[in-house]
Amino acid sequence: MNSPRIFEVVARYCEAYNNLIPVAFVLGFYVAIVVERWNLQFNNVPWPDRLALFVTASVKGADDRGRLMRRTIMRYVCLSYVITMASISPPVKKRFPTFTHMTEAGFLLAGEERILIGIKTPHNKYFIPLVWATSVVARARKEGRIRDDFAVKTIIDEINTFRGMLGTLFSYDMISIPLVYTQVVTLAVYMFFLSCLMGRQFLKQGKVGDVYVPVFTILQFFFYMGWLKVAETLMNAFGEDDDDFDINQMIDRNLQVSYLIVDEMHADHPQLIKDQYWD
Amino acid sequence: MNSPRIFEVVARYCEAYNNLIPVAFVLGFYVAIVVERWNLQFNNVPWPDRLALFVTASVKGADDRGRLMRRTIMRYVCLSYVITMASISPPVKKRFPTFTHMTEAGFLLAGEERILIGIKTPHNKYFIPLVWATSVVARARKEGRIRDDFAVKTIIDEINTFRGMLGTLFSYDMISIPLVYTQVVTLAVYMFFLSCLMGRQFLKQGKVGDVYVPVFTILQFFFYMGWLKVAETLMNAFGEDDDDFDINQMIDRNLQVSYLIVDEMHADHPQLIKDQYWD
Amino acid sequence: MNSPRIFEVVARYCEAYNNLIPVAFVLGFYVAIVVERWNLQFNNVPWPDRLALFVTASVKGADDRGRLMRRTIMRYVCLSYVITMASISPPVKKRFPTFTHMTEAGFLLAGEERILIGIKTPHNKYFIPLVWATSVVARARKEGRIRDDFAVKTIIDEINTFRGMLGTLFSYDMISIPLVYTQVVTLAVYMFFLSCLMGRQFLKQGKVGDVYVPVFTILQFFFYMGWLKVAETLMNAFGEDDDDFDINQMIDRNLQVSYLIVDEMHADHPQLIKDQYWD
């Protein structure tokens, strides 16, 4: 058997590989699982608006101390959001590599930064500003700015829900879809194209279908690679792809809207006037 | 090789493409994901009825001020619904392109419109009427029209749930299924038909199955295009297709039913009479 | 080409169709979506038992007025159930075509029927009896039959949950799975059998597998049609098929059990006696 003949046998052998592993099937199932995970992450990104409405309704006082308390509670909650995101989202990490950057951006004050750094724990500190927020709420109750224990419970409940969602995002970051699954899928796709490369050569004894430019093989390549790319994009929901959540923008929005609700618009509403359907 | 022969080779080559990409499979998985997203949107369209029942049960007073407060709270909630929908649903956008159109439709008063426009924020303003509604509730409590803090908490809770659902709809609008997935699927379907067009020509050396009108290819075309159309329809749940939610109709229904519950039917029920099974 | 030969060509052409559209695959995905929708409907059929337990625990008084209030609240809730079901379930519609039939069945009194008809609204009136129920609860609170606002909130919460579930059933009825999907699937199945009919003829030049009675084609027909029938049955969860919910029976059960809980068994329990494991 001369070497062109060997080459041809290898080529035909490789082509047969396409039928051995159902690449489309594997990708379909894998992407379905990844999409579900992405959905769960999406639904666990918390919004401070809900808490802000409760804070503005419960913590009374248009004086400086009242404003300070409301603003501080919301700032702590937004800070906790920033700390969490800085550890799971590369673009946020890039923007806030250290606590000092958060201080510069106004999420943290210099004194708070020192305290935060001073707390010795090997674990992520995202929950600490929320504990502070809880303490501020307790102080507001003691000073009579929150009228009843019921409102205290409502606000702490909200803070807790916020913490729970951040904690869930954190868990999803730590414990991803078993690595072996990703490896198995990626391996299957790459081997598939390796075998295509070998198997769809232009052979001397031309088969029907041999053309000079393998248009459809190229399309097939784009198709499967695109599908695998979908999975990779969705695996890192907080990355820098176009399809990812723009967390940095949300961070700014959260602080602005929080301040707007609990401070600027506090206890204020347009004059009550009869509407046009009033009979 | 003369050109008819080349044509024939290309045709046969194209026909082989059908087996390279499993169009049905890809569409099946894609549509399953899109349907799930649609379901989540469907379940996040809020209804003001729930809030209306709480408002009518908690905010007392059949006098003008009581009526005004109840009506205003509900109007603000409906307004928030309109603002959100105007930014995510094309037909609502068409009906309410500016705040002025909402004023004309009675969702907004002239003074409120000025305040709303005056608030400087780069973010969507859908949450502002809900902050106003919260403030009206707080005022009603201060004036003694709501008897206890517990009812205040209940109403604010409902307002918050309403806001949460609008926020979720908003998020779904911003962050859709990764574009690359849609592109990959659409490309696959279109390439499939291009290859059909080439591959199922009437060749000189007739194969079994050559007919003058490609009935089944046409049917296949309708079938796959129909399936892709299902996905496109579901991606834009609030569009103008027949299958989409008729949000404009819901907007009118919401305001009418809200006023009916909190105003016309307030504190009113038929006389208590023994039913026919009273033994 | 003579006409037997044309016939044969068409037959073979039709048989090839089987491979063009993956009927099993399409049906599998479609049925999965329909089953999920059915599950959501199933989980949104409300039960009045929960509300009945709260009403019997909160609304005091074994005198006629107390009994009347408890019974009326439950009757209104059951009525709201009947009105909703009469608009989404054909067998219930058949039983209760007008409010008069509900009056005859004891769900509505003559006076209430007049009021209900008198309310002018183009929308479904299922929520109106629930507004009445809320007003009766408010009156019971004013008369001191409900001891605290907390219990009021609990009952109204339950009424609201009940309304929410009815509203969801209502929405599912209005907005079904996009019609185009159903059309696409049905078309695929029917075309499939049309092509079978043509393609599996007994040809002159017998192929292996030609038999006089096409046993397996008949079986295949039953199989795919059965599968499509599953989807159709599940699409109309409240219809008259054997597999559908028997809503008419549930309607009777709901009223009887409600009266049993809030009236006959009110504030009554067997004597407290030590059980056999009391050491």
Add this chain to the structure above:
Amino acid sequence: MNSPRIFEVVARYCEAYNNLIPVAFVLGFYVAIVVERWNLQFNNVPWPDRLALFVTASVKGADDRGRLMRRTIMRYVCLSYVITMASISPPVKKRFPTFTHMTEAGFLLAGEERILIGIKTPHNKYFIPLVWATSVVARARKEGRIRDDFAVKTIIDEINTFRGMLGTLFSYDMISIPLVYTQVVTLAVYMFFLSCLMGRQFLKQGKVGDVYVPVFTILQFFFYMGWLKVAETLMNAFGEDDDDFDINQMIDRNLQVSYLIVDEMHADHPQLIKDQYWD
């Protein structure tokens, strides 16, 4: 055509059947739906522990009456569990065919059994002990053993959640996956093997692959039958298979743990001593 030849044709015809119906595909989808239903049932099996903790925290008094009340509430709840299970789980039905057997097992007292039998209703009586439990709670409140209405609401809430889960189990038992689906799937699998039996005969004109013992056909048989068996096992989650929930054991566990929590361990905890990390 002589009869061996006919036999051969029929055999080959049958073998072709394998490709007509995609048995694996149908089974895959069917099992996925059945597994989801099983999961929902699994998550709706209630546990009395949660209620027991609330009862022991809220119903005060270490005297006989206090103990009696706490034990009775828990016994009624466990009884309701037993009545429900006896109507949906064959092994529990076998153990408790009548109320008398429940009396013997200590879930019911003789007097209570008479009352239970005396209540005339065509519907399942599982909710009646829960109404009794509610009444005992109301009495405990009246006697001052429960300090506030809030605790009453909490306990009744729990009883209601318990009832809701039992009701859901009950519904799942009444309304199963549409029978026609099960029939369609079972028919497909059985026809498949009938055709295998005929189609994989040892023919005179031996094909490649004819062997004396059809090893792989046997394996295939075990495989598909095993898969169908999985579905059947999961359809009856409360049956007597090894994989089913062992409800009888849970019944005993529930009563023992309930008594342990509300009686033996009531208001008791180890002495408060500083732990080893106390600095």
Add this chain to the structure above:
Amino acid sequence: MNSPRIFEVVARYCEAYNNLIPVAFVLGFYVAIVVERWNLQFNNVPWPDRLALFVTASVKGADDRGRLMRRTIMRYVCLSYVITMASISPPVKKRFPTFTHMTEAGFLLAGEERILIGIKTPHNKYFIPLVWATSVVARARKEGRIRDDFAVKTIIDEINTFRGMLGTLFSYDMISIPLVYTQVVTLAVYMFFLSCLMGRQFLKQGKVGDVYVPVFTILQFFFYMGWLKVAETLMNAFGEDDDDFDINQMIDRNLQVSYLIVDEMHADHPQLIKDQYWD
């Protein structure tokens, strides 16, 4: 027929097996079910942070007794976590084979260990520390360290939620995916490779594609075995694989963070200072 010929027939027969059972399809469905189960387990791993925030906000007192109560409640909750995990996770079992090991690690005190061992019950004792925690909360209320019953209810609610999640983990451990399903899938995969081993021999009458090293069969082996391994890893979510939850690390984190929140940081927050956006 000579024996090389028989060997060849068997080989070809085995190769045909690949088409009899759709291994990829079966694995795809099986893994999808296993992944869903894993997700549910993941979402039911409880975190004590939420409870800790409520405890620090509700149980007052910076003196030793207050600190002791808060620490003890949290320690009991963490202990309950350890007991549960020790019975479902092999690595935790290895670290804490007996209660004595928990005492050494500081989760349990010597006196408590004796009491725990003294309680006679055939069932898992994970809920007992939670009953103790409830009793400590009740005592704190009686001593006036918790101001109102509402806070008591909130904390007990949280303890109950914690218990519920541990109970769910426990149930998932007891009742796994029906064994027969796992057996069916494993059998299918192993038979598949046995048939490959036989079927892809290097035959005398070489087919196209015969090569000395079966590269693609080896790849296929790795691929399917990898996929089956994914399922096995996910079935035992709390095992010792790299992809499993590192429960031992979580156990330490939980105790440290709990003490940090309820003790070190109790009622403490940075000084309230105006932030940089204060206008």
